[in-house]
Amino acid sequence: MLNRKLTAAAAALILICSACEDEGPRRSIDRPSLGTKQPPLKLDKNSDRLVYGDTIMLAVVPEDGDLTFAKVRISLADERGSFLAVSDDSVDLTEKASFALPTALTGGGEVKLRVDAEFNDGQKSMRYQNFTVTAESEPQQWNFETVRKYPHDKSSFTQGLLFHNGFLYEGTGNLGESRIRKIDLTTGNVEMEKANKSDVFGEGITVFRDKLYQLTYKNGRGFVYNLGDFEKIDEFTYNTYTGEGWGLTHNDTSLIASDGSAYLHFIDPETLEEERRIRVFDHRGNVNRLNELEYREGIIYANLYTSFEMVAIDATTGRVLHRYNARDVLKRADMTTGMDVLNGIAVNPLNGNLLITGKYWQYLYEVKPTVK
Numbered sequence: 001m002l003n004r005k006l007t008a009a010a011a012a013l014i015l016i017c018s019a020c021e022d023e024g025p026r027r028s029i030d031r032p033s034l035g036t037k038q039p040p041l042k043l044d045k046n047s048d049r050l051v052y053g054d055t056i057m058l059a060v061v062p063e064d065g066d067l068t069f070a071k072v073r074i075s076l077a078d079e080r081g082s083f084l085a086v087s088d089d090s091v092d093l094t095e096k097a098s099f100a101l102p103t104a105l106t107g108g109g110e111v112k113l114r115v116d117a118e119f120n121d122g123q124k125s126m127r128y129q130n131f132t133v134t135a136e137s138e139p140q141q142w143n144f145e146t147v148r149k150y151p152h153d154k155s156s157f158t159q160g161l162l163f164h165n166g167f168l169y170e171g172t173g174n175l176g177e178s179r180i181r182k183i184d185l186t187t188g189n190v191e192m193e194k195a196n197k198s199d200v201f202g203e204g205i206t207v208f209r210d211k212l213y214q215l216t217y218k219n220g221r222g223f224v225y226n227l228g229d230f231e232k233i234d235e236f237t238y239n240t241y242t243g244e245g246w247g248l249t250h251n252d253t254s255l256i257a258s259d260g261s262a263y264l265h266f267i268d269p270e271t272l273e274e275e276r277r278i279r280v281f282d283h284r285g286n287v288n289r290l291n292e293l294e295y296r297e298g299i300i301y302a303n304l305y306t307s308f309e310m311v312a313i314d315a316t317t318g319r320v321l322h323r324y325n326a327r328d329v330l331k332r333a334d335m336t337t338g339m340d341v342l343n344g345i346a347v348n349p350l351n352g353n354l355l356i357t358g359k360y361w362q363y364l365y366e367v368k369p370t371v372k
């Protein structure tokens with residue numbers, strides 16, 4: 001009975017919140033306590049839909065003409081409001097605070113700005129303002145030409161794939177089926193493997209300086225192993241945009257993790273703290289459902305969950321440069337009843353070709369990207 005009452009109360013709360021005009025991020029747990037009433041703010045903007053490279057012009061004005069600002073701060077409200085983009089220190093404040101925010105600074109896609117204002121009489125106000133920042137043109141559509149086919153273990157629910165020092169490494173998911181493996185690419189022979197505990201749902205893996213890193217789906221924990229013997233040497237926690245762990249790769253300095261959203265999180269491999277995050281976007285806005293990843297020379301390859309679509313992302317800006325449709329790679333004769341979605345991208349360093357596979361697929365394909 002008590003549970004039912006609580007559920008009804010929660011439902012009422014959800015209804016109230018869904019009616020809020022200023023909705024902010026989905027989990028607005030960071031909303032500060034600002035007393036009973038906030039003086040309303042008016043936000044004047046040049047547009048709420050811009051092209052990447054443009055500048056967001058934002059003026060913050062109190063609706064009450066008698067109020068003047070002491071301080072106005074703009075930050076990037078990505079769930080936790082932890083990524084401050086601009087502060088007001090250099091702004092000459094009177095009854096209006098004006099900001100010019102380059103989209104190179106805010107990032108592309110769905111930009112959620114948080115405006116915090118303090119008035120000279122001590123009152124405070126906070127508002128969110130969303131912008132859509134798109135790429136100026138559509139990504140190029142590329143194709144794959146299949147070069148070679150390798151065996152792949154049909155019992156592997158592939159979540160992470162990479163090629164390192166002559167061997168393929170694969171991380172798999174599902175409870176009771178999660179493990180990491182070192183594999184001979186040509187024969188499919190398993191050279192070494194380590195199973196996760198049965199309560200762990202494995203996700204993306206990457207190898208950085210002789211350590212193998214593994215994310216988990218909803219466990220909120222990552223694991224670090226010695227590459228040589230798969231001995232677990234460390235554990236870490238992370239707090240991504242969705243709270244989940246999906247794909248993992250790395251550039252020269254950072255681990256890079258996806259979480260099923262449009263965000264990519266850059267993580268320090270030593271401290272295992274998040275350094276920053278970028279949003280992935282194209283000519284329409286956010287590109288969501290980023291899953292398995294592979295970094296190469298300034299580009300992050302990602303496959304998009306539940307589709308045969310893959311994208312090549314500029315690792316600095318988050319802009320999608322190319323799109324690929326891997327649908328034609330999978331031939332009818334290669335399909336099995338138990339197979340699941342495409343998931344798994346590695347690079348063959350010998351020739352630069354991509355190695356792609358999927359969950360419970362029986363083959364792994366070496367493909368060469370070609371311009372359509």
Ligand SMILES: [Ca+2]
Binds near residue numbers: 160248249292294346
């Ligand atoms: Ca990969």
